[in-house]
Amino acid sequence: MTNEISFSDHYDVLIVGFGPAGAVAAGMLGARGHSTLVVDRLTDIYDKPRAIAIDHEILRHFDNMGIAEEVMPYIEPFTASQHFGAKGQLIRRIDMVPEPYPLGYTPSMVFTQPPVEAVLRKHAAGFDCVTVSLGVEMIDLDNCENEVVAKLKDASGKVHTVTARYVIGCDGASSRVRDLAGIKLEDLVFDEPWLVIDVLANEAGLAKLPQTSAQFCDPARPASFIIGPQNHRRWEIMLLPGEDPQQMTQPDNVWRLLSPWLDEADGELWRAAAYRFHALVADDWKKGRIMIAGDAAHQQPPFIGQGMCQGLRDVSNLIWRLDRVLKGQSGETLFATYTQERKRHVQTLTGRIKTIGQAICERDPQAAEARDARILAEGGGQPLVITRQEIVPPIEEGLIAKEGTPARGLLFPQPAIISDGEIRLLDQITGPTWRLVLDGRRVAQTEGESLAKELDGLDVVAIAPVVDASADGTMLCEKDGVLANWFDRHGAVGAIVRPDHYVFAAAADLDGLRQQIRDLATRLA
Numbered sequence: 001m002t003n004e005i006s007f008s009d010h011y012d013v014l015i016v017g018f019g020p021a022g023a024v025a026a027g028m029l030g031a032r033g034h035s036t037l038v039v040d041r042l043t044d045i046y047d048k049p050r051a052i053a054i055d056h057e058i059l060r061h062f063d064n065m066g067i068a069e070e071v072m073p074y075i076e077p078f079t080a081s082q083h084f085g086a087k088g089q090l091i092r093r094i095d096m097v098p099e100p101y102p103l104g105y106t107p108s109m110v111f112t113q114p115p116v117e118a119v120l121r122k123h124a125a126g127f128d129c130v131t132v133s134l135g136v137e138m139i140d141l142d143n144c145e146n147e148v149v150a151k152l153k154d155a156s157g158k159v160h161t162v163t164a165r166y167v168i169g170c171d172g173a174s175s176r177v178r179d180l181a182g183i184k185l186e187d188l189v190f191d192e193p194w195l196v197i198d199v200l201a202n203e204a205g206l207a208k209l210p211q212t213s214a215q216f217c218d219p220a221r222p223a224s225f226i227i228g229p230q231n232h233r234r235w236e237i238m239l240l241p242g243e244d245p246q247q248m249t250q251p252d253n254v255w256r257l258l259s260p261w262l263d264e265a266d267g268e269l270w271r272a273a274a275y276r277f278h279a280l281v282a283d284d285w286k287k288g289r290i291m292i293a294g295d296a297a298h299q300q301p302p303f304i305g306q307g308m309c310q311g312l313r314d315v316s317n318l319i320w321r322l323d324r325v326l327k328g329q330s331g332e333t334l335f336a337t338y339t340q341e342r343k344r345h346v347q348t349l350t351g352r353i354k355t356i357g358q359a360i361c362e363r364d365p366q367a368a369e370a371r372d373a374r375i376l377a378e379g380g381g382q383p384l385v386i387t388r389q390e391i392v393p394p395i396e397e398g399l400i401a402k403e404g405t406p407a408r409g410l411l412f413p414q415p416a417i418i419s420d421g422e423i424r425l426l427d428q429i430t431g432p433t434w435r436l437v438l439d440g441r442r443v444a445q446t447e448g449e450s451l452a453k454e455l456d457g458l459d460v461v462a463i464a465p466v467v468d469a470s471a472d473g474t475m476l477c478e479k480d481g482v483l484a485n486w487f488d489r490h491g492a493v494g495a496i497v498r499p500d501h502y503v504f505a506a507a508a509d510l511d512g513l514r515q516q517i518r519d520l521a522t523r524l525a
Helices: 020-031 056-065 068-074 113-125 176-181 203-208 251-258 307-326 332-360 365-378 426-430 445-452 482-490 510-524
Strands: 010-016 036-040 053-055 075-077 081-084 090-095 108-111 130-134 137-143 148-153 159-169 185-201 213-216 223-227 232-238 267-282 290-292 384-387 416-419 422-425 435-439 459-465 476-478 494-497 503-507
Touching: 010 020, 010 307, 020 036, 020 056, 020 113, 020 130, 020 307, 053 056, 053 307, 056 068, 056 108, 056 307, 056 426, 068 075, 068 113, 090 365, 113 130, 137 176, 159 176, 159 307, 176 290, 185 203, 185 251, 185 332, 232 251, 251 267, 267 332, 307 332, 365 384, 416 426, 422 426, 426 459, 435 445, 435 482, 445 459, 445 510, 459 482, 476 482, 494 510, 503 510
Parallel strands: 010 036, 010 159, 036 130, 081 213, 090 384, 159 290, 435 459, 459 476
Antiparallel strands: 053 108, 075 108, 081 090, 137 148, 148 159, 185 232, 185 267, 213 223, 223 232, 416 422, 416 476, 435 494, 494 503
């Protein structure tokens, strides 16, 4: 990494912000060979945890990038979250879907952000076409017709001018890029003051604590408890009217709030920070040649741990589009579906998170008792069990087939493939490309290759359970029947899958697949 930039530099893409979203964007662009400059006004990674949760979709992207093994030492499974009502009774349990896991990884995980962020930065900086300049502040942008002119100020105060074909703002909730582009935030109506506390618990402290994550829906003071990796434990505790947020971050007040669980002898206070849990989304995610992603584009309450995941979904959604446009394979109209898809996804997920959050945050004792009774009734008198995966929505509109098409907008599964006596996940064989994936029990590889001629660059793979595929050398053998069950569930013989692993369309027969491929070819062009 360097802290030097040149007046004369021109780049395909300028990324402002080198947090997780900016680092992943830079790494994905670097892997595709695009000249990229990344700047960040800070010189170092923040050494304390902020995000704590990721899911299988994000780890799938990390594996596609070739860094999954490097981040795995800092990741552990997310324990189920037990929700306790106003009287301390268990009312709901949020867990994850069972094995065999649909994307090949543990569906819900916790992680330690600083070392994972270091891996993301190292990966991005490893590409010759990526320049990383830290301690550099973006102070102005001129959104021209054919390029963006950026003014950048280095640590000495010297101002440099660079140009780029496109700019991506990954510069956080107070995004300067968003402001300069004239993009406004829409209020999704959630605003609650909370204190986030991270503790490194010792052996005595760990013995006192719950063995699963929890939401304490106590109207006197709602609180969340999250089991992080190793001995990291997090509390999110609502602040009450009249409490000064900054005063409440002082150690004496923090330990007082933690007293139902721990005392000072039970661990080391790692971080205490006051936040307002907001629900906001940008009205547009692209203005001219400037785009935004991550916290610059949206903020949402943290009740199912999807904040950073949403930012990395933004990036994975945007970069394959940007790659096609930079290579001249698609026109700029392709970007229109970036805002359409991601904004709708954020709005839907935020609505679901708000419903959960508003239930957790209920302060009226009578309303809290009514809430508990309603949730228990939804479970037939027993604690209701839902999965985090069913809370996260599919893509509902954008570059997907028309309504009524099987599986449109869903995340495509990733089965375990038996290859040369080894078990490999599907993406490790195909890569994150445009793919026509066929149910090998019903459609031959050669039939798919004939269809794929309708769209340049569409890869074809036929997959069947090992009992059906072993006699056919052209077919991949899946170990657990994950994909065969998926095809059966959707009544499909094949699916057209995007580089970000969302399904453009599935179809019940070859004619249906042919028509969907033709439609896709038209829309991509």
